[in-house]
Amino acid sequence: MPEPTTEASATESASARKHRAILAAAEEMFLRGGYLGTNMDELAALSQVSKQTVYKHFGSKEALFVExxxxxxxxxxxxxxxxxxxxxxxxxxxxxxxxxxxxxxxxxxxxxxxxxxxxxxxxxxxxxxxxxxxxxxxxxxxxxxxxxxxxxxxxxxxxxxxxxxxxxxxxxxxxxxxxxxxxxxxxxxxxxxxxxxxxxxxxxxxxxxxxxxxxx
Known part of the structure; x- marks a missing residue:
């Protein structure tokens, strides 16, 4: 029988999903427009998260690019x-x-x-x-x-x-x-x-x- 989902595990899962969504959007935008051509507001919108969330996960545009x-x-x-x-x-x-x-x-x-x-x-x-x-x-x-x-x-x-x-x-x-x-x-x-x-x-x-x- 599967274990019940705890609030902590649900939060972690949601965080992991956001992380993957940001990386997927970053791949699309960086490969299409290059580093300088990638706008972080547009990247956040494509990821369906806030710009604040992007920076919470990666710290900076440069760190996102490296990851x-x-x-x-x-x-x-x-x-x-x-x-x-x-x-x-x-x-x-x-x-x-x-x-x-x-x-x-x-x-x-x-x-x-x-x-x-x-x-x-x-x-x-x-x-x-x-x-x-x-x-x-x-x-x-x-x-x-x-x-x-x-x-x-x-x-x-x-x-x-x-x-x-x-x-x-x-x-x-x-x-x-x-x-x-x-x-x-x-x-x-x-x-x-x-x-x-x-x-x-x-x-x-x-x-x-x-x-x-x-x-x-």
Whole structure:
């Protein structure tokens, strides 16, 4: 039988709903209009809360912007780095790496995340902590997670790697460099379709394993 809702839990739930509504409105407005183009009165109206409530939850426009960056990149990272069992044997390695790389590329090529990355780069001179938040939750998290996976696979003799951190960086940029640079500089229309991404990933994995596959 469900426990009765207390006044405290109801208040907390209402507060959490308001927090999520503000973040959703912030995502829409910041990505559409940029930092300077986002009006906090309009953001409060879109959130269906008072402006005072917005500042109660986030303290300032800048703090809201930083939390939006962190929240979006954390959520994107969760979609890539959720626990996936290590491959059972060396023969499974190509499929394992392709699956990881495709998930990573699919997430990074999401239009809203490309917009966020462009927005953060445009504001880095004004708010350097934004770039740090994006880096910590995005590339750094990806590299740290991947290096830990590679270290485990080296111990099992499934990869031949001297420095897992270096190998993680090389794998990451084999997968990400060309598609991300084109999408960032040429716009969303330059984002490769699913078939092109799969072909790109297959070649990236083949190149990586030629260098780091298990040695006889």
């Amino acid at each position: 939006l960056v962190t929240t979006m990149t954390d959520a994107a990272g969760d979609r890539v780095h959720n626990e996936v069992p290590d491959p059972a044997e060396a023969g499974d390695m190509p499929a394992y790496l392709r699956d990881y790389a495709e998930r990573q590329l699919d997430v990074v090529m999401t239009p809203s995340l490309l917009q966020l990355r462009r927005l953060v780069i445009g504001e880095v001179g004004r708010f350097p902590e934004l770039a740090r938040a994006l880096y910590e939750s995005g590339p750094k998290r990806a590299l740290t997670s991947l290096a830990a996976v590679f270290a485990r696979l080296v111990e099992r003799g499934m990869l031949s790697i001297d420095d897992p951190d270096v190998a993680a960086s090389q794998f990451n940029w084999l997968v990400m460099a060309a598609p991300l640079n084109e999408a960032m500089l040429l716009g969303d229309e330059a984002v490769p379709d699913a078939g092109a991404r799969r072909r790109h990933v297959t070649e990236a994995v083949r190149t990586f394993l030629a260098a780091y596959g298990p040695k006889d």
